[in-house]
Amino acid sequence: RPRVLSGIQPTAGSFHLGNYLGAVRQWVALQESHDAFYMVVDLHAITVPQDPKDLRANTRLAVAQLLAAGLDPERCTLFVQSHVPEHAQLGWIMNCLTGFGEASRMTQFKDKSAKQGADRATVGLFTYPVLQVADILLYQADQVPVGEDQRQHIELTRDLAERFNGRFGQTFTIPAPYILKETAKIFDLQDPAVKMSKSASTPKGLVNLLDDPKVTAKKVRSAVTDTDTVIRFDAEKKPGVSNLLSIYSTLTGTAVTDLEQRYEGKGYGALKTDLAEVMVEFVTPFRTRTQEYLDDPETLDALLAKGAEKARTVAAETLAQTYDRMGLLPAK
Ligand code: AQP
Secondary structure, three states: OOEEEEEEOOOOOOOEHHHHHHHHHHHHHHHHHOEEEEEEOHHHHOOOOOOHHHHHHHHHHHHHHHHHHOOOOOOEEEEEHHHOOHHHHHHHHHHOOOOHHHHHOOHHHHHHHHHHOOOOOOHHHHHHHHHHHHHHHHOOOOEEEOOHHHHHHHHHHHHHHHHHHHHHOOOOOOOEEEOOHHHOOOEOOOOOOOEOOOOOOOHHHOOEOOOOHHHHHHHHHOOOOOOOOOOOOEOOOEHHHHHHHHHHHHHHOOOHHHHHHHOOOOOHHHHHHHHHHHHHHHHHHHHHHHHHHHOOHHHHHHHHHHHHHHHHHHHHHHHHHHHHHHOOOOOO
16 A cells, blocks of 8 residues: 655644645545555644644644544554654754755745744754654655645645655655645635635635634635635635635535536525535534543554554664664664
8 A cells, every 4th residue: 555644733723624624535535545654744744833731632632633534543543743853863964955045945934934933943843844854754645645735845845754765775665745735735815815724814814624613614614715706716816716616526526517506596695604504514524523532532542552562663773774874884
């Protein structure tokens, strides 16, 4: 079975709709057909300041949400990044292979550091994409299911894997991004020109899966569309409506063309009211399931311990091979 690897940050508490549709939903599907490794990337989260208590709670909360979304620890390897020390170790090796200029070209760093101010952005935030390279290469992943915003980081991963293989001999699998066109980028409900994001979206534009379903329904009903009235998918001319159609289509498994037909001659109000209902039906059981997993932290922690053990077997082998190829003297 081909292997997939992906991760999600435990930062904001609730996952948002972009995280779910852009990434987590694919993770659930891929565990059936692939050898799947999924992790909560707490080492990435600390590239910006975190309150220790919140970080710990949010890490469990992220795991609970992944399980609620449908990840099954019997079908995939689910773990927390910091439980597998090889990530930080291979991260250092990859830092030593990355050009400073190359790292400086990462647009996510540019955006995030611009927001924080150059003096406050950490070196960790700067090298975060390089740690991500290590995350992927450790598992010899063939594919990486992510949203469009991560494409550049997968490109960097490919470049570094090729560089290492070229210099030291075949060691790493060259991974490919796994990005579904329809959900590659879910947009802010209030500003459909920008991606839905926990740090950049306004509260009204951001759908948090763990919000009160009534709040979510209201956000969907007041989503920004356009002054036209026709319900048609046109990402350029009608980004707001197109975003709603993508969300609707993915959550219900109905083709966008079928939705266009269903809403022919109807107003935006009808579309939004129905989508609000679809959303409520989706988030209500999701919230309940998440809470159930959270109520049993011992089981959660035991499951993570098992996941880390499975992950370490693979990660340790790759790291040992990497050290050896590079000429690091083995400890006797
Ligand atoms: N709007 C989105 N559409 C599609 N996919 C998205 N992802 C995030 N936003 C969208 C995908 O979610 C996965 C996990 O993301 P992350 O935990 O790495 O968080 P992020 O990318 O940092 O999420 P945000 O909300 O965009 O955070 P900020 O505001 O801090 O930048 C990834 O696969 C990502 O592609």
